[in-house]
Amino acid sequence: MTVFLVGAGPGDPGLITARGLELIRVCDVLIHDRLVADELVAEAPADAIRIGRERLAQEEINRLLVLYGRRGLDVVRLKGGDPFVFGRGGEEALALAEAGVPFEVVPGVSSLSAVPASAGIPITHRDVSAKVTIVQGHGPIDFRSLAGAGGTIVLFMALAGLAEIAAGLVAHGLPPATPAAVISNGTTRAQEVVTAPLDEIAEAAAGLASPALFVIGDVVGLAAALTSVREMIALAS
Amino acid sequence: MTVFLVGAGPGDPGLITARGLELIRVCDVLIHDRLVADELVAEAPADAIRIGRERLAQEEINRLLVLYGRRGLDVVRLKGGDPFVFGRGGEEALALAEAGVPFEVVPGVSSLSAVPASAGIPITHRDVSAKVTIVQGHGPIDFRSLAGAGGTIVLFMALAGLAEIAAGLVAHGLPPATPAAVISNGTTRAQEVVTAPLDEIAEAAAGLASPALFVIGDVVGLAAALTSVREMIALAS
Numbered sequence: 001m002t003v004f005l006v007g008a009g010p011g012d013p014g015l016i017t018a019r020g021l022e023l024i025r026v027c028d029v030l031i032h033d034r035l036v037a038d039e040l041v042a043e044a045p046a047d048a049i050r051i052g053r054e055r056l057a058q059e060e061i062n063r064l065l066v067l068y069g070r071r072g073l074d075v076v077r078l079k080g081g082d083p084f085v086f087g088r089g090g091e092e093a094l095a096l097a098e099a100g101v102p103f104e105v106v107p108g109v110s111s112l113s114a115v116p117a118s119a120g121i122p123i124t125h126r127d128v129s130a131k132v133t134i135v136q137g138h139g140p141i142d143f144r145s146l147a148g149a150g151g152t153i154v155l156f157m158a159l160a161g162l163a164e165i166a167a168g169l170v171a172h173g174l175p176p177a178t179p180a181a182v183i184s185n186g187t188t189r190a191q192e193v194v195t196a197p198l199d200e201i202a203e204a205a206a207g208l209a210s211p212a213l214f215v216i217g218d219v220v221g222l223a224a225a226l227t228s229v230r231e232m233i234a235l236a237s
Numbered sequence: 238m239t240v241f242l243v244g245a246g247p248g249d250p251g252l253i254t255a256r257g258l259e260l261i262r263v264c265d266v267l268i269h270d271r272l273v274a275d276e277l278v279a280e281a282p283a284d285a286i287r288i289g290r291e292r293l294a295q296e297e298i299n300r301l302l303v304l305y306g307r308r309g310l311d312v313v314r315l316k317g318g319d320p321f322v323f324g325r326g327g328e329e330a331l332a333l334a335e336a337g338v339p340f341e342v343v344p345g346v347s348s349l350s351a352v353p354a355s356a357g358i359p360i361t362h363r364d365v366s367a368k369v370t371i372v373q374g375h376g377p378i379d380f381r382s383l384a385g386a387g388g389t390i391v392l393f394m395a396l397a398g399l400a401e402i403a404a405g406l407v408a409h410g411l412p413p414a415t416p417a418a419v420i421s422n423g424t425t426r427a428q429e430v431v432t433a434p435l436d437e438i439a440e441a442a443a444g445l446a447s448p449a450l451f452v453i454g455d456v457v458g459l460a461a462a463l464t465s466v467r468e469m470i471a472l473a474s
Contacts, residue, residue: 019251
């Protein structure tokens with residue numbers, strides 16, 4: 001009787017919430033992002049309507065959510081990461097609100113912390129960073145404000161703009177040697193991580209696949225200590 | 238054979254990850270934060286060692302993780318929110334790494350987006366905010382940088398400092414009428430939400446209980462449209 005806007009998490013299907021998984025397992029309709037794990041789509045009942053969103057514009061998705069919601073079906077809108085962190089969940093929620101269709105948001109694990117974590121990078125760390133600034137890597141960036149923010153910077157959808165972003169931040173005062181990392185396909189088996197000083201990161205990360213997260217700040221320097229143990233685990237298992 | 242640093246999510250026990258819940262159900266030792274839901278602690282096996290962390294200093298927790306990890310037990314360190322978002326998970330991970338004890342981080346749903354979501358506030362929204370700045374509300378704050386950041390500001394542990402923080406931001410140029418919200422016990426049955434312009438929020442939120450999240454920015458204005466539907470749902474159910 002409700003539309004559920006559910007965060008699927010950052011990629012690893014084990015990182016969906018218990019409640020999100022429960023809702024998928026009993027839904028009538030599943031409308032899912034392209035990047036959502038196949039394992040999660042497979043959890044929907046065999047007779048559920050499954051709609052991959054790659055062929056649909058945002059307005060069409062909004063219309064489908066309202067349409068199926070009005071019919072009284074249990075609809076799960078499964079979105080990568082968290083619906084409200086660059087997920088356009090707010091637009092879908094507003095469309096449902098305007099149409100008077102009951103809905104509920106089920107938050108998900110956002111890539112913003114989980115993807116750096118999978119590369120051994122805590123986005124906050126005592127005496128290293130107590131501030132995180134999150135922006136989109138495409139579209140206009142206020143480099144002056146970002147370069148002066150301090151703490152950790154996390155950029156979504158930054159792969160195409162790596163060189164320009166790094167240059168813009170250095171031009172506005174961020175030291176060229178600031179540790180940086182690009183993590184492609186974070187938390188999945190296809191994960192690739194590249195770390196380099198900010199002024200070398202674009203070259204070092206050339207060829208990485210989308211989706212990717214760009215992390216800048218001294219916390220990146222902690223990865224060496226933390227990933228050596230990850231390798232130790234991999235060798236032991 | 239490993240220590241798992243697991244995020245319990247923001248409060249609602251349904252918001253733990255599927256993998257986190259699975260690990261709790263088979264652990265030998267569960268060391269949990271005070272604010273973790275009782276329902277999650279109850280998921281551990283009947284014969285598991287359960288240790289509430291409220292009586293322990295951070296160094297003692299680190300020592301216990303190393304001690305039980307070295308004994309080859311499956312240890313779950315269950316932390317509120319996400320281990321790496323103001324969770325001191327990095328310190329525990331480093332302690333384990335230095336001791337050569339294998340560990341794995343299982344990210345959780347952070348309060349930073351889930352708690353605003355439960356109050357109808359998307360922290361990003363098209364044409365409203367494409368930037369989020371996350372800081373701690375206690376300790377020193379760079380008001381100039383924060384007031385000029387643009388987008389959404391999310392402050393953890395800000396309840397005691399509400400008046401000072403609001404005044405500091407206004408003094409550095411953030412308009413007094415900027416929409417603000419304080420959400421106490423977000424995503425739980427005890428949740429309380431107060432919204433007001435920035436220069437009135439401290440007075441409006443007086444008496445709210447900890448833990449609380451402080452959210453500032455135009456996205457707070459979306460809550461009215463989104464929570465009216467939540468009330469509609471509550472009335473219908």
